[in-house]
Amino acid sequence: MEAKTIEISVKGRPVSVPSVQVKGRTIFAAGGWLKMASVRDEPWLDGEAVTDPEAALEKIRHAGLNADIFTFAQRLPDPKPRFDYPIVWENLAAISTVDCKDWWENRLPQETRKNVRRSVKRGVTVREVEFNDELVKAIVEINNEAPIRQGRPFWHYRKSFDVVKKDYGTLLDRSVYIGAYHGNELIGFIKMIYMGEIAGILQIVCMNRHQDKRPANALVTKAVEMCSGKGLKYLIYGRYVYANNTKSPLTEFKRRNGFQPTLVPRYYIPLTLKGRLAMALGLHLSFKRFIPEKLHYVLGNLRARWYQRAASGASPVEERAGKASESPDK
Numbered sequence: 001m002e003a004k005t006i007e008i009s010v011k012g013r014p015v016s017v018p019s020v021q022v023k024g025r026t027i028f029a030a031g032g033w034l035k036m037a038s039v040r041d042e043p044w045l046d047g048e049a050v051t052d053p054e055a056a057l058e059k060i061r062h063a064g065l066n067a068d069i070f071t072f073a074q075r076l077p078d079p080k081p082r083f084d085y086p087i088v089w090e091n092l093a094a095i096s097t098v099d100c101k102d103w104w105e106n107r108l109p110q111e112t113r114k115n116v117r118r119s120v121k122r123g124v125t126v127r128e129v130e131f132n133d134e135l136v137k138a139i140v141e142i143n144n145e146a147p148i149r150q151g152r153p154f155w156h157y158r159k160s161f162d163v164v165k166k167d168y169g170t171l172l173d174r175s176v177y178i179g180a181y182h183g184n185e186l187i188g189f190i191k192m193i194y195m196g197e198i199a200g201i202l203q204i205v206c207m208n209r210h211q212d213k214r215p216a217n218a219l220v221t222k223a224v225e226m227c228s229g230k231g232l233k234y235l236i237y238g239r240y241v242y243a244n245n246t247k248s249p250l251t252e253f254k255r256r257n258g259f260q261p262t263l264v265p266r267y268y269i270p271l272t273l274k275g276r277l278a279m280a281l282g283l284h285l286s287f288k289r290f291i292p293e294k295l296h297y298v299l300g301n302l303r304a305r306w307y308q309r310a311a312s313g314a315s316p317v318e319e320r321a322g323k324a325s326e327s328p329d330k
Helices: 053-063 100-107 110-121 133-143 161-168 208-213 215-229 249-256 273-281 293-312 316-324
Strands: 004-010 013-022 025-030 036-039 069-073 087-096 124-129 175-182 185-195 198-206 234-239 260-270
Touching (some): 025 053, 124 215, 133 161, 133 175, 185 215, 198 208
Parallel strands (some): 198 234
Antiparallel strands (some): 013 025, 025 036, 124 175, 175 185
16 A cells, blocks of 8 residues: 655644555654644544544555654543553643533633623624624735734735635534624634534634723634533643643633633654654654743743844834834824
């Protein structure tokens, strides 16, 4: 069996990688000096990513993916490890949606409940939206509002209508779009994927100029209500903490919206000598976990300022010169 080439997205850009099919799942190999074999679209699959690891390992080896390590994770609602392979506990940002009232009254901070009410008072309405050309045009406008989001270049900034339609038109059979409107203007949206007993937020983006209307809080609340209404057990929004940066703006957003850290096992299976050595030294995990938490905050601020300067077209020298020329009376 020979590996086939597929296209994946890396930082918003298409990349071709070798892959193999295993029981309805696509496993691909990617990476630099250490190549990882992973399950395509793993966070968005309907059901477990891997049910028979031995069958997957056999096909990976026979297909010649040249991977050093094979990794896959279990998913909620059953986090109890099922396989006897090396584990790293992966933290997810999760809301239990079994009891929406309990989440609202006991797990959502009071300030966020106030923000949801403020959103209504300031004219924001939230509803499920059909994926069509009108929605895509509105998404393009939101994406093009700012080149930098969360201190990083925004991957979807200035993408064409056709590219945005392709990017956002995936998994439509299990997707729902929730829009926040001020009048007739879409000022924020969520793309949510249904995955059996759970759902996951693929993306949430809101207009910066309408931040005072708190559309993001209203959108998350609507998503929780919809999941609870369908009898789902969890709403997931990526990881709760990335590396060990517990004070990142994204983690703080999740905390304020009632998400809680929830652990699931991620398995790492070495396939080569390089893979075994890398795992023994902990090199298969992100190097960012070695950075002290306080330094994460400092580096994050410096990176955000650098990207913002680059986006504005001003160099650090030009920016300092501009500040020096300002009148002290201003």
